[in-house]
Amino acid sequence: MANHQKDFLFVLIKSLSKSEKRQFKIFASRLETSSNTKFIELFNILDKSEVYDEKLILKSGVIQKVQLSNLKSYLYKQILVSIRLNIPSQNIRYQLREQMDFAVILYNKGLYKQSLKILDKTKQQALENDEKYMAYEIVEFEKLIESQYITRSIQGRADELVIQAKELNYRNTISSKLSNLSLQLYGIMLKTGYVKSDEEYKYIDDYFNRHVAKLDESKFGFREKYWFYNASLWRSFLVQDFLASYKFAYKWVTLFYDNPNMIYLNPVFFLKGNHYFLESLYMLKYKTNFKKYLNLLEETIADPKFPVNDNIASLSFLYVYNNKLNLHILEGTFAESEYLIPEILNKLKIHSEHLDEHHEMLFFYKIASIYFGIEKYNEC
Template sequence: MNRINTAKLHRLIKTLKKEEKRFFKLFTKKQDRKGDVLYLKVFDYLDKLEEVDRDKFKKKFKTVKGLSGLQNYLYKLILKSLRNQPTYQDVDVLLREGLMDLEILYKKELFIDSQEKLEQLLEVAVQHDKVFFLPMLHEWWFILQNTYFHYHEVDKSLLESSIEMYTNSIQNLQQYHLYRTQLGRMMWLVKDQDSKNIVEDLNQIIKFFPEYDSNDKQGNIAIRIQELQFRRVHAAILMDSSKSYFYKKELVQMLKELPPKSFEVYEEYYYKALAAQMGSAPSLKNLAETIEEIETFTDGKTKHLDNHLLIQILINKIDLYLLTGAFQKFEQFIQERKDIVELIVHSGSQYYRDCWYYKLMLYYYGIKDYANALDTFEMFLSDKDVSMMFKRPSLYLKMIIYYEEEEYILLASYLKNFTRFLRKREALLDPEKQLITLMGKLIKLPDSEHKAILIQTRKEIADYLTTIDAAQKEFLIYFNYIGWMDSQIFNVPFADLFFMHLGVVKIDSIEERQNALFLEKDNQE
């Protein structure tokens, strides 16, 4: 293993949950080595730090000899303790370790023992539809027969049966491989800068696959899971939330119907499928119900509450609070779940970090704490490593904040730099150009003329949205620009900060919006 630097060790420690830290401390008591107290001091010191300063760290432990080696040892020991926890013990681990045992027995020429071990592993792999392990295990059958038995005790029917099983396992792996690789290709297309052809490219990928048959309950479980994941992501990228939600529900239902032993193996997929449903729930009510369902099902089931799932639940829950204007609940929730926020901040996923800080900026904007909103942008979202997925809406939000604060001189300077920044990277969408143009006009006009310009721009953007497909409306799920203009035009609170997903987007005409406000006012009176 390469030398473990302090930052790498710190990252690993910060991903540990409370129960994992507790297990680690108990696990280390079994280690009878000199220096145990020292590495635990290093562990405790790094665990308390939000950010690690290498110089301060070296100064803190300057009297420790072999500090670099101690860090290596601590890193390995943490991983070893995690491997020994029930959370990380599963069928895959059993099969991997079994293959290592099989290799050792074979090299020692214990061929009968090797054959017995192989039969045990094959039984487990077949029972759990392990598409990656089955070809390797069938390969081992031929290795052993060729090495030891020389096929002396193999009649033709057994040979043909073994060949058929090996062939089927390869075909299953190829099918799994096809879904997996094309899913990867779709995800890559999302990151591709040339988004104009994304719909056509995605449809080119999926047209080579057969139509989904919800009545077909046969086939390898792992492949069926991968197929539903593939179709779910395809629908999600095309912003077809109803289809995406359908495939997620299909996956949840399929897993529910598995026999108990198989369900134990795929239980993790069940919880993750429930979590995925949150992102395409057809209404806020469904979103709230799905969050409640997954929290109920995972309560106490720490085996399946990995960091990824915990982060997903937190982000969807804060979305619910932001979408309903429950800002007090938002603040209370993140105070209660500081441990999960810490996981996000130290996560290896740039997406989750960027998403968290953007939502935090939205929250500060929602409560009109402009200073903290701008500070969040400057400290976290202005960084060069932040993805444009979150950087662009952050930049537009900064522009809107300057306008609401009536910092028109500052906004004029910002618009020049902002436009230059975007044009260097990729073409602006029409609504983005219209928003920048709108701001340019507003800062030059007296306040009394702002309403007319806002009404005209709103109409132009709303008309434009009727001419494009759902995938091209993605910018609306980061901020509700139409809703913001309505709040400025009609002087009403701006509650709907963004859309949950494009499946629930409905842009009223200016007349419909006005009539709704009049009706709401009459009802209140």
């Protein structure tokens, strides 16, 4: 099982890649003065340590105990700042936030027209990428500037912004309601599991229908569809309607494949949707489609455009290898799957900090099933 460290700073430092550590040291060197070299020395001590040991830090003589807490907080913040400055430029959300910050700077300097120009361009980019929360924030900022009567803008501008604000607020409210419903159904699943009686079935059905009764699916955009399929999937799982879970998981996955730019903008949602879809195919023993969509998932992850970070790498490993084992179990090809076991055990060590014990146990259970299938009972 993973031995998760409790000290946040130590865990953060250990999560850094070699390039991120190099970038931080370059960044830190710019801050370095005779009065703040200690936070760099603390970084070096923790980077070289195998476990977090406060006694070892104090024994170095570099830092006094009364300084340690503040120094750790300062170091933690500077590491995050360093990472923030080196985020890949293709990340659309960071681009939007950066442009929003630029607009605020220009506004504070009294350069209103320049600020509005950036806001308008950023808003269009947000809408094109279905970032409606950011678009709404931009419209509210545009309203703030226009309300001061400082731009003498064309007639009708106020009405245009009010209409945009209402539309975005409505769509964001729908997304929020559906995401709340999804989270609540997931919480019920964790607390009570599948329904166990007709009464429980009726409760879940009524609960779901009550929350979606007034919604018009035909007017949904990408994000509203995503949350509707997500909530519908959890409702299907709860009542053990696996045909319905297959239906909504398929819609979830197809939604992304029909909007490929959203795969790269929302990779976690894409990965989870594929996992639930493959799980539904596994439940239904639909081997042909299972193999087809597992191969398609692997091809998409291998695409150079697919985002790469620690979280996504761990989820990709979890979902791909879990379903590779499922495929062999489904086909009964136990001997052919044995090659996966050393790969999985090695990757479990690499991703141990990002996986919970439940998912690790599932891997071990399935590995035991593989060994049982090839009659290696000691290994099992």
